[in-house]
Amino acid sequence: MAFVTRQFIRSLSSSAALHAAIKHVTIIGGGLMGAGIAQVAASTGHSVVLVDTSEDILKKSAKGIESSLKRVAKKKFAEKPEDGEAFIQKILKNISTSTDAASVVQGTDLVVEAIVENLKVKQDLFGALDKAAPEHTIFASNTSSLPIADIASSTARLDRFGGLHFFNPVPMMKLVEVIKAPGTSQQTFDSLLEFSKALGKHPVSCKDTPGFIVNRLLVPYMLEAVRLHERGHGSKEDIDVAMKLGAGYPMGPFELLDYVGLDTSKFIIDGWHEKDPDNPLFAPSPLLNKLVAEGKLGKKTDVAVSSFI
Numbered sequence: 268m269a270f271v272t273r274q275f276i277r278s279l280s281s282s283a284a285l286h287a288a289i290k291h292v293t294i295i296g297g298g299l300m301g302a303g304i305a306q307v308a309a310s311t312g313h314s315v316v317l318v319d320t321s322e323d324i325l326k327k328s329a330k331g332i333e334s335s336l337k338r339v340a341k342k343k344f345a346e347k348p349e350d351g352e353a354f355i356q357k358i359l360k361n362i363s364t365s366t367d368a369a370s371v372v373q374g375t376d377l378v379v380e381a382i383v384e385n386l387k388v389k390q391d392l393f394g395a396l397d398k399a400a401p402e403h404t405i406f407a408s409n410t411s412s413l414p415i416a417d418i419a420s421s422t423a424r425l426d427r428f429g430g431l432h433f434f435n436p437v438p439m440m441k442l443v444e445v446i447k448a449p450g451t452s453q454q455t456f457d458s459l460l461e462f463s464k465a466l467g468k469h470p471v472s473c474k475d476t477p478g479f480i481v482n483r484l485l486v487p488y489m490l491e492a493v494r495l496h497e498r499g500h501g502s503k504e505d506i507d508v509a510m511k512l513g514a515g516y517p518m519g520p521f522e523l524l525d526y527v528g529l530d531t532s533k534f535i536i537d538g539w540h541e542k543d544p545d546n547p548l549f550a551p552s553p554l555l556n557k558l559v560a561e562g563k564l565g566k567k568t569d570v571a572v573s574s575f576i
């Protein structure tokens with residue numbers, strides 16, 4: 268009995284040690300999501316390396332993180348603004364940047380990928396990182412719409428691979444969907460749940476099904492808003508106002524599409540349409556296709572102007 272108890276306590280403490288082990292995080296992709304995830308991880312005391320393809324992009328990511336932190340500090344230190352600068356600098360010290368993912372993952376506990384929503388590109392990245400990262404390193408994807416199992420299939424660490432789906436803007440949105448793919452071990456899943464909590468987020472458990480929970484509901488709604496407008500049944504402005512004042516959404520669907528990025532939205536819809544071509548919920552939108560072809564991608568193209576105008 269005493270032995271069982273000791274064993275039990277030992278297994279509990281080794282699982283706690285595993286959870287505590289996520290200290291060093293590598294975020295791949297310094298765009299809208301990666302920069303936000305890096306900011307939140309650094310703000311909660313993690314040591315973060317942010318990776319992208321060029322120094323110029325990383326400079327832009329760092330600028331975005333700093334201005335977001337300024338907004339946080341302005342609120343947090345409203346009474347004592349002089350403490351705000353020290354708060355920002357302390358967090359920025361936890362973040363370094365790199366363009367060489369394979370070398371920085373050598374010392375990391377967790378890789379969170381937030382690059383372009385393309386299966387092949389994600390698989391190539393993880394396939395290469397799998398060879399470079401230590402045994403214990405957990406891999407996670409922030410994909411909006413792709414099956415985690417498909418992304419993980421380019422690696423030999425299916426048990427240490429899961430989904431961590433954050434929401435935009437990451438510093439403000441409390442939810443993280445934690446996805447357990449068929450190969451994800453319980454230990455990995457628990458570590459991802461613990462990590463989400465350590466970031467101050469509220470995790471929910473998801474199966475590896477298309478769109479998990481939020482996007483399975485949100486994407487058809489947003490597309491239906493675009494189709495309603497395409498049919499001439501409402502102006503973009505009226506649809507946005509209607510959903511804000513009539514349904515209590517903080518942003519209307521067109522405002523949100525601008526915020527999320529029209530390119531990312533198109534990647535999601537095209538991918539689902541290809542898999543399920545007869546499903547009218549995922550039919551491509553001529554308006555969205557036209558705007559993306561014109562390079563109008565939403566706020567990421569021009570913060571001040573809506574791509575839908």
Ligand SMILES: CCCCCCCC(=O)CC(=O)SCCNC(=O)CCNC(=O)[C@H](O)C(C)(C)COP(=O)(O)OP(=O)(O)OC[C@H]1O[C@@H](n2cnc3c(N)ncnc32)[C@H](O)[C@@H]1OP(=O)(O)O
Pocket residue numbers: 335336338339342410411433434435436438439440482485486489490517518523527532533535536
């Ligand atoms: C068709 C396919 C489509 C597929 C899409 C899939 C994408 C995904 O995979 C999943 C997603 O992320 S979906 C998007 C989920 N996000 C939302 O729905 C956001 C909705 N908007 C909001 O919650 C608020 O407008 C929001 C919180 C953003 C802003 O709040 P407010 O509306 O009250 O407006 P503000 O006056 O601008 O902000 C108030 C204060 O909030 C703070 N803040 C906002 N943004 C911040 C940021 N980025 N960093 C730091 N602080 C921030 C800030 O304190 C601000 O006050 P000020 O600084 O004085 O303006």
Ligand SMILES: NC(=O)C1=CN([C@@H]2O[C@H](COP(=O)(O)OP(=O)(O)OC[C@H]3O[C@@H](n4cnc5c(N)ncnc54)[C@H](O)[C@@H]3O)[C@@H](O)[C@H]2O)C=CC1
Pocket residue numbers: 295296297298299300301318319320324380381382383384385388392409410411412432433434435526527528531567
């Ligand atoms: N935009 C949103 O609201 C949300 C997006 N997501 C998902 O997060 C991921 C990223 O989305 P965003 O941040 O919006 O995209 P983004 O376009 O803002 O940023 C993507 C970044 O990844 C970089 N990148 C591309 N390939 C790379 C590679 N091989 N190695 C390193 N960096 C690379 C790009 O240079 C770019 O800076 C996508 O999978 C998307 O579906 C998830 C939740 C919300």
